[in-house]
Amino acid sequence: MIKTISYETIHEGHSLCVMGAVHGNEKCGTIAINKIIQELENGDIKLKKGSLHLMPIANPKAYQENVRFIERNLNRHLYKKVIKKDYEDYLDPIICDFIDKGDFLLDLHSYASQTDTKEEAFIFISGNDKKEIDYAQNIGVKNFIYGWQQAFNNAENNEGNEKDNRESQGTTEYARLQNITAVTLECGQHLSLTAPHKAYEAIVKSLIYFDMLDESSSVYAQFSYENLIQNNIHSQNENNVLCIHMQNVFYKENEGDKLSKPWKHFEAVAKNQILAYRYDGLEIKAKENGYILLPKLNADNGGEWFYFGIQDSFESIQ
Ligand SMILES: [Zn+2]
Incomplete structure (x- = not known):
């Protein structure tokens, strides 16, 4: 069973999809999305236009078992399959239909923990869409990686066979095929205490960026002010930004x-x-x-x- 929640306003605007726990052991997105749901329910956050679609846990069984996936990495080979074999094959149509609802997708992840690694959030982008780069630069992160799909497609698999082009197709790659602008935010290490905050910040900043967040929302002032400062720092010092071509x-x-x-x-x-x-x-x-x-x-x-x-x-x- 997968839970999705949609909030629709009566005013036309963007349609933003936010997903968590595409990998079951990456819980920061789930925590952040649940906080947003709670705040929408109790009125701390109000939407003024557009629609917001939330999927706190994309892979429920993997989430429950606290593992990356059960039988297939849900963020590879993501498309609706005629013949379903693995557990995740049955999730594909639900995930794809969910992503189809948006004109933007924010997919929240975390990465494998190494105790001595400096905590840094970063964003995966395709790198060939101006709209996507602009969005990615406005959600509170200064490290960017692009070229993921090409790097994958260039790789030879272990047997040296021709690689299945769809191996690299995850949530964002699927979304881009439907002309949806999509980014993957890696919020920090799996067990990082700051990762859920980073995920939450990214959702709120997305709502501000798309002009979907009502100014009466308690977090509006804090994050819109922060964005102003950050953008100012960015433009003064481009060296702050690390942009890596994979x-x-x-x-x-x-x-x-x-x-x-x-x-x-x-x-x-x-x-x-x-x-x-x-x-x-x-x-x-x-x-x-x-x-x-x-x-x-x-x-x-x-x-x-x-x-x-x-x-x-x-x-x-x-
Ligand atoms: Zn992940």
Whole structure:
């Protein structure tokens, strides 16, 4: 059973969809969405136009078991399937129909916990849509990663077979195919205490950005003022913004594959630096100066291991 709640106003405006727990062990979005529902119910927050569609838990069974997914990563191969095999295959049509309701999608996630990683929220964008970049820059985050889908499609799978183009198709990629503007916000580490706040802030700032939040709402003044200041800082100091173009996805292929060190997310690496070793000693090197993204110190065999990206700027992708 999946719960969705829609709030429709009588005034025309944007239609925003917000999802949490597409991965069952990522609870920050659920906490934030439930807080928004509570505040809409008790009148602390009022919508003035448009409609807001909320799905606090996209993968209920995985959420209950506190795991990423049950049988299939819901954020890969996301489309309605004729033949359903895995548990998540049965969720696809519900998720797709939900996303179809919006003209914008905010998908709230968190990432694997590494105790020594500096907490940083970041946003995945496609990088080729001006509307999307503008939205992403207005929800309180200063780190951006784009090129996810291309990096995936360039990767060879373990058997060297031609890759299924739809592997990289998750919520936002599905949405973009329907001409819906979509971003994935990674709010921090799974167990971060600040991640639910980041998720909540992003929802409120989205409502302000789309002019959907009534000025009488208690949070309106706080966040619209914050946005003004942040935008001001952004325009004064573009260096504050880290914009990474994802280049490669690396898969762990063998139990003996080892990272060359316990990398941190967003850790800078130099050209030719050794990133990891295959079980047979083969070195995986950085092909240019760049950044390690989302390293999984305990990746499963055959699973996504880490990503590599280079710094870019918004000017070059608009
Ligand atoms: Zn996730």
